[in-house]
Amino acid sequence: MEDPWQKAYDFAVAVARKAGEIRKAGESEIRVMTKSSTVDLVTKTDERVEKIIISSLKEEFGEDAHCFIGEESVAKGEPCVLSDKPTWIIDPVDGTTNFVHGFPFVAVSIAFAVNKEVEFGVVYSCLEDKMYKARKGKGAFCDDEPIQVSDMKDINKSIIISEHGTDRSPEKVTKIFSTMQKILCIPVHGLRGSGTAATNMCLVATGAVEAFFEIGIHCWDIAAGVIIVKEAGGILLDVDGGPFDLMSRRMVSANNELIAKRIIKEIEIFPVGRDDAPAEK
Numbered sequence: 256m257e258d259p260w261q262k263a264y265d266f267a268v269a270v271a272r273k274a275g276e277i278r279k280a281g282e283s284e285i286r287v288m289t290k291s292s293t294v295d296l297v298t299k300t301d302e303r304v305e306k307i308i309i310s311s312l313k314e315e316f317g318e319d320a321h322c323f324i325g326e327e328s329v330a331k332g333e334p335c336v337l338s339d340k341p342t343w344i345i346d347p348v349d350g351t352t353n354f355v356h357g358f359p360f361v362a363v364s365i366a367f368a369v370n371k372e373v374e375f376g377v378v379y380s381c382l383e384d385k386m387y388k389a390r391k392g393k394g395a396f397c398d399d400e401p402i403q404v405s406d407m408k409d410i411n412k413s414i415i416i417s418e419h420g421t422d423r424s425p426e427k428v429t430k431i432f433s434t435m436q437k438i439l440c441i442p443v444h445g446l447r448g449s450g451t452a453a454t455n456m457c458l459v460a461t462g463a464v465e466a467f468f469e470i471g472i473h474c475w476d477i478a479a480g481v482i483i484v485k486e487a488g489g490i491l492l493d494v495d496g497g498p499f500d501l502m503s504r505r506m507v508s509a510n511n512e513l514i515a516k517r518i519i520k521e522i523e524i525f526p527v528g529r530d531d532a533p534a535e536k
């Protein structure tokens with residue numbers, strides 16, 4: 256039987272590279288704006304790159320063949336609902352704050368979901384020039400080399416990634432730092448954060464770190480990373496240990512269940528609205 260999504264997968268890799276190159280070339284001036292708060296940044300590049308990605312995909316596959324969830328389109332009021340229809344989930348610039356400051360981890364993240372399950376994902380870490388990709392049942396790769404999660408089972412010999420997001424209300428920041436303190440004091444070898452969720456997940460997939468968890472991320476930050484981690488042999492769970500839900504804005508990705516569950520014991524959960532929650536009137 257002909258492989259139904261191979262062409263889309265190959266095209267996604269090409270589009271991610273093209274989008275990353277636009278970014279690498281740089282703008283003479285980065286125009287920074289804010290979204291939900293003064294630390295939630297967006298640039299004209301984010302908007303421009305997302306438009307280029309979506310119009311390239313529409314041109315290739317037809318105007319109405321697929322659905323789209325894109326970070327900047329949702330910010331402008333487009334719906335963020337994952338249906339059973341083939342859906343592209345796009346973050347044109349994951350790590351916008353890094354991009355604005357010249358901190359060298361910025362990724363383009365493109366995922367494709369069918370029947371609400373991610374079929375393939377591509378993360379182009381454009382300043383490092385690393386292309387991560389994975390397709391359901393076909394393995395995970397970095398620059399065409401197979402990648403595999405770490406086989407570490409000992410939390411005391413692990414590196415864990417987390418981020419602190421853009422919500423700076425003291426209650427949330429206190430919970431985030433309390434969780435980080437508890438994890439550091441297990442103790443673990445180290446705590447890290449690249450500033451991009453998509454890249455963080457690829458670091459789990461390559462075995463550079465054992466786990467990455469965050470509350471507050473969005474589906475477009477992690478959709479491609481989800482399949483890359485799974486295909487590299489890792490697991491995804493909710494922060495309460497239940498099944499992972501792409502639209503819940505909560506995630507633990509890890510090399511194995513032992514490490515994931517050990518971290519989950521320390522996570523102080525705080526509420527965040529779902530990505531697919533009905534828009535407030």
Ligand SMILES: Nc1ncnc2c1ncn2[C@@H]1O[C@H](CO)[C@@H](O)[C@H]1OP(=O)(O)O
Nearest residue numbers: 349350351418420421450451452471472
């Ligand atoms: N409100 C939020 N809380 C936590 N993480 C968020 C967030 N909004 C975006 N992120 C994403 O999480 C990572 C850092 O916390 C980045 O990948 C960032 O994506 P962005 O750069 O596309 O905004």
Ligand SMILES: [Mg+2]
Nearest residue numbers: 346349350476
């Ligand atoms: Mg993002």
